[in-house]
Amino acid sequence: MTGKLVLEYNRYLRKRILFFLLVFLLLVIIVLISLVSGSADIGFRSIIDLVAGRSSAFASQVLLKIRMPRIAGAFLAGTSLAISGAVFQSLLRNPLASPFTLGISGASAFGAAFAIILLGAGTSYGGSNDVAVINNPYLVTISAFIWSLASVAVILLLSGYRGSTPEIIILAGIIISSLFGAGISAIQYFSDNVQLASIVFWTFGDLGRATWSNCLIIALVVFPVLLFFIHQSWNYKSLQSGDEYAKSLGVNVTRVRLTGMVVASLATAVVTSFYGIIAFIGLVVPHIVRRIIGGDEQFLIPASAVSGGAFLLLSDTLARTIISPVILPVGILTSFIGAPLFLFLLIKGMGKGFWS
Amino acid sequence: MKISIQDIEFSYNGVPALESISEKFGKGDFIALVGPNGSGKSTLIKCLNGILKVHKGVVLIDEKAINSLTPNELAKEIAYVPQSENKKPVLTVFDIVLLGRKPYINWKPSKHDLKITAEIINLLHLETLALKDFNKLSGGQQQIVYIARALAQEPDILLLDEPTANLDIRHQVEVLEILKELARKGITIVIALHDINIAVRYASRIMMLKEGKVFASGGKEIINEQNIENLYDIKVKIFREDSRIFIIPEGI
Numbered sequence: 001m002t003g004k005l006v007l008e009y010n011r012y013l014r015k016r017i018l019f020f021l022l023v024f025l026l027l028v029i030i031v032l033i034s035l036v037s038g039s040a041d042i043g044f045r046s047i048i049d050l051v052a053g054r055s056s057a058f059a060s061q062v063l064l065k066i067r068m069p070r071i072a073g074a075f076l077a078g079t080s081l082a083i084s085g086a087v088f089q090s091l092l093r094n095p096l097a098s099p100f101t102l103g104i105s106g107a108s109a110f111g112a113a114f115a116i117i118l119l120g121a122g123t124s125y126g127g128s129n130d131v132a133v134i135n136n137p138y139l140v141t142i143s144a145f146i147w148s149l150a151s152v153a154v155i156l157l158l159s160g161y162r163g164s165t166p167e168i169i170i171l172a173g174i175i176i177s178s179l180f181g182a183g184i185s186a187i188q189y190f191s192d193n194v195q196l197a198s199i200v201f202w203t204f205g206d207l208g209r210a211t212w213s214n215c216l217i218i219a220l221v222v223f224p225v226l227l228f229f230i231h232q233s234w235n236y237k238s239l240q241s242g243d244e245y246a247k248s249l250g251v252n253v254t255r256v257r258l259t260g261m262v263v264a265s266l267a268t269a270v271v272t273s274f275y276g277i278i279a280f281i282g283l284v285v286p287h288i289v290r291r292i293i294g295g296d297e298q299f300l301i302p303a304s305a306v307s308g309g310a311f312l313l314l315s316d317t318l319a320r321t322i323i324s325p326v327i328l329p330v331g332i333l334t335s336f337i338g339a340p341l342f343l344f345l346l347i348k349g350m351g352k353g354f355w356s
Numbered sequence: 357m358k359i360s361i362q363d364i365e366f367s368y369n370g371v372p373a374l375e376s377i378s379e380k381f382g383k384g385d386f387i388a389l390v391g392p393n394g395s396g397k398s399t400l401i402k403c404l405n406g407i408l409k410v411h412k413g414v415v416l417i418d419e420k421a422i423n424s425l426t427p428n429e430l431a432k433e434i435a436y437v438p439q440s441e442n443k444k445p446v447l448t449v450f451d452i453v454l455l456g457r458k459p460y461i462n463w464k465p466s467k468h469d470l471k472i473t474a475e476i477i478n479l480l481h482l483e484t485l486a487l488k489d490f491n492k493l494s495g496g497q498q499q500i501v502y503i504a505r506a507l508a509q510e511p512d513i514l515l516l517d518e519p520t521a522n523l524d525i526r527h528q529v530e531v532l533e534i535l536k537e538l539a540r541k542g543i544t545i546v547i548a549l550h551d552i553n554i555a556v557r558y559a560s561r562i563m564m565l566k567e568g569k570v571f572a573s574g575g576k577e578i579i580n581e582q583n584i585e586n587l588y589d590i591k592v593k594i595f596r597e598d599s600r601i602f603i604i605p606e607g608i
């Protein structure tokens with residue numbers, strides 16, 4: 001009797017694992033498509049040649065130095081933003097929460113610009129392909145992280161108030177975003193022309209800045225963060241029933257919420273400090289995943305990780321090819337897709353329980 | 357497990373909700389908390405498992421102060437069924453009952469955790485609902501799921517705040533019979549109840565609360581017209597038949 005029930009439950013769980021595998025397969029396909037799309041004429045042949053060690057110098061340059069780091073960067077950034085979004089949503093029990101809507105991306109971007117211009121962590125070259133060369137990536141990330149904590153503090157303070165609704169928290173997040181947006185503008189105003197060109201980037205996330213070395217730094221943050229979130233998933237699940245009940249299950253609610261928020265903003269900050277603000281991935285991906293496999297964090301977090309990576313990589317591949325040869329910054333594309341979806345969620349949630 | 361409440365006090369933002377409460381419950385006691393709305397029943401229950409920190413006094417379980425135990429240790433001893441949960445989790449019934457195993461789970465539930473969950477689901481006849489979305493259940497069904505979740509925690513002390521408020525009479529009896537059986541096995545049950553007839557019928561001890569203070573406490577002998585009338589400020593008639601007691605409200 002009980003055996004049968006456990007069996008049924010396990011069969012039910014298998015559907016969630018199937019989803020996970022399906023997204024993984026999709027990811028592999030998107031990676032392959034992404035490898036062969038772009039202005040340089042490189043097809044599947046060149047990939048096979050590269051693996052076999054007999055590719056042309058040009059093809060291996062393009063693949064190894066440009067396309068692959070960009071793919072890795074897209075995957076890591078998407079993963080990072082999606083798991084942060086999923087965790088923010090769980091911790092605040094707020095379906096509209098995400099790194100972007102809580103103002104944490106904006107604060108991180110400000111922190112990065114702050115370090116580059118005011119703390120001298122980077123030099124920038126003007127000219128046609130204006131790029132900021134970051135001399136001290138650690139300082140930039142740390143500054144992004146510290147500033148992101150400022151917005152976490154505001155959000156936590158506000159959500160501690162009785163009667164603060166999910167909408168009010170998001171409103172606060174949007175205000176924080178525009179405040180830091182103004183901060184970035186102020187830094188721009190006081191910086192010279194050459195520097196100016198480089199920080200404009202931060203307001204539009206662009207994966208063109210992905211290199212193997214910044215991928216490595218992001219990976220070193222994202223994978224431990226992912227493990228941490230998976231380890232915490234039972235705590236997050238307990239919070240779904242409210243703080244009091246979670247306490248009765250032995251969850252140290254204050255500590256779990258605080259550490260979760262800080263770690264999620266670290267994951268946001270490291271991505272934003274290298275690639276700029278990539279909006280809505282952290283909001284939309286966990287939502288779609290929740291819709292398909294349900295709100296169990298034990299599955300939601302790993303599934304969001306893979307889906308987020310796949311989704312951002314897909315968006316970036318589109319952004320690279322949609323109006324080729326012009327390469328659109330992916331942040332612009334995700335905003336175009338994400339903003340209407342966000343509006344849709346907002347309208348759908350009006351006046352009723354958000355989650356169901 | 358024994359519970360000893362020693363002169364506790366609790367106030368919400370300076371407004372006292374519990375004052376100088378002292379009480380001792382033994383292993384396997386079935387204690388009914390009764391009293392008018394706002395008398396402090398829910399507050400007392402939350403003080404017993406440390407959800408609320410008492411401002412004065414101490415709560416001991418088996419001679420150990422509850423604040424000397426880690427939250428997780430405490431959660432293995434005491435389970436709690438809240439009066440109402442306005443936060444509705446988006447999970448299946450099985451997942452929610454399994455959540456009761458949380459104090460024993462680190463990364464993922466063991467076979468044993470799943471087995472116990474399935475047993476409890478069978479015990480409360482929730483099999484057909486097991487893989488349904490919790491939010492699609494009726495209020496009473498949800499309440500039974502909450503009770504199941506607390507049972508899955510395998511506690512020595514079970515705190516229940518109005519667990520039968522949404523249940524039909526058959527389910528009320530079913531739940532209370534299960535609780536009585538658990539008490540017989542040595543689990544201490546503390547239950548806040550509005551239905552004083554049910555309280556009298558099932559409880560081995562009755563604790564009457566009024567305005568945050570103990571109004572009366574003891575066995576069935578404290579059930580008399582005068583106590584009930586003063587506690588609730590209404591007129592009642594009490595009928596006794598064999599060993600059974602019936603309390604009928606007469607008017608204000």
Ligand SMILES: Nc1ncnc2c1ncn2[C@@H]1O[C@H](COP(=O)(O)OP(=O)(O)OP(=O)(O)O)[C@@H](O)[C@H]1O
Binds near residue numbers: 391397400
């Ligand atoms: N969160 C809170 N903040 C402030 N005051 C509270 C809070 N919860 C309860 N109170 C007050 O404390 C007192 C006791 O409330 P409690 O919920 O313990 O009563 P109760 O006996 O459980 O009532 P009911 O039968 O209606 O459930 C009441 O006067 C109530 O107004």
Ligand SMILES: [Mg+2]
Binds near residue numbers: 397548
């Ligand atoms: Mg109550």
